[in-house]
Amino acid sequence: MATTKKKKEYDLLDNIPASIDDGEILNILNDSDVNWQYVAAIKKNTEFTDNVISDWLNVSVKTFREYKKPNSAFKANVKEHVVLLLSLMKHGKAVFGSTKAFDEWLNRENFYFDHRIPMTFMNTITGIKFIDHRLTAMEYGDNV
Template identity: 40%
Template sequence: MATTTLKEYKKIIADIPEVNDFTNVYFYVNNYTIDQKYIQYLDELSNLKDEIISKWLNITTRTYRNYKTKDVLLKDNTKEQIVLLISLYKHGLDVFTTKEDFEHWLTTPNILLDNKAPMDFLDTVSGLKFIDNRLTAIEFGENV
């Protein structure tokens, strides 16, 4: 298993485009090598179970676990989803300050989201954008 350094993680988070910047997301996915280190970084960013993250990526839990331990070629849509999830986490940490507070919000059913948890929307690009927009609304003082 490849060991990813803190320096590599800092570069990933510094370079990753915002969720709503589709042009840069597209070019990022096509110009960077989205590989095992991105999966490992997403796994380290999240305190959530593999079953949840694999659902977001539209893959089986077993496949997700293989991606964490083996260097495999990822499909373009999986790469894009990984980049968007890391970007969403970056935004969420900026808004909530701690991973625990962000993940509490992310996993708690919300009456303003039809009693769904924000994490229930993260398995599609449009759902990711919707939740990212909710984070922006929170930044500007809306109850979300």
Template identity: 45%
Template sequence: MVTGTLDRKQERIIAGIPPVSDFSGIYFYTINNKSNHELVMLLDSIIGLNDSVLSDWLNITPRTYRNYKQNTDVVLKGNVKEHIVLLLSLYKHGVEVFGNTADFEHWLTEKNRLLDNEAPYSFLTTVSGIKFIDNRLTALEYGENV
């Protein structure tokens, strides 16, 4: 699982999130899940990077992201919610591949010559970028250098 610091509700949420590659599963999970605030808080709990990085990935301001965290009745736009679900799914996969969040985040933040000397986290601002990095994680699982 992602981390030992999650409560049972958060563990159930992360367990129910489909893989990034399951496009229809992600779609239906996103539209059927009404726990917007819980998704934001789960993202904040799992990811050890600061609010500026997370807001950049979500294409919102840090202030908006902080407001999402503070407002328990937040209603997320569909694209922001989908992005959060995909990031959670990517993290779930990344921790499975690397064994823990710290090692996964280290890989995410280090420049990678096989990615045109970009750090993998720089691709996470778009849905296609998340899918690309998820594909790289799958390649790592099968022994490819990424």
């Protein structure tokens, strides 16, 4: 049973693009059941607390915890936000080599983010895309 659970988790993450691509995100939103497993994957792929992640999703901690339960229903905007966060995490891990290193970068003041910490931008779709663009710039030699 544990092997089946891990396989489903890997399948879920395999379908998430490693860099945000609007077409791929739309396909996931249209073709996949974005559910509690996606929220659980966020929690598993970051060291941030429920408080922080609920802020990213613009929901209360209680609502976020409900999202982690089977049979939870999500609004379309929450589904999109969840998929984009997973994509960003996947990209960040690829750029930094580990979840921990990416989480640390998200928590450090950064010139390219107007001397704010990148994590403060994760509560909007535009902010997530901006962070993703900065990660791509880093891959190509920009010092961010």
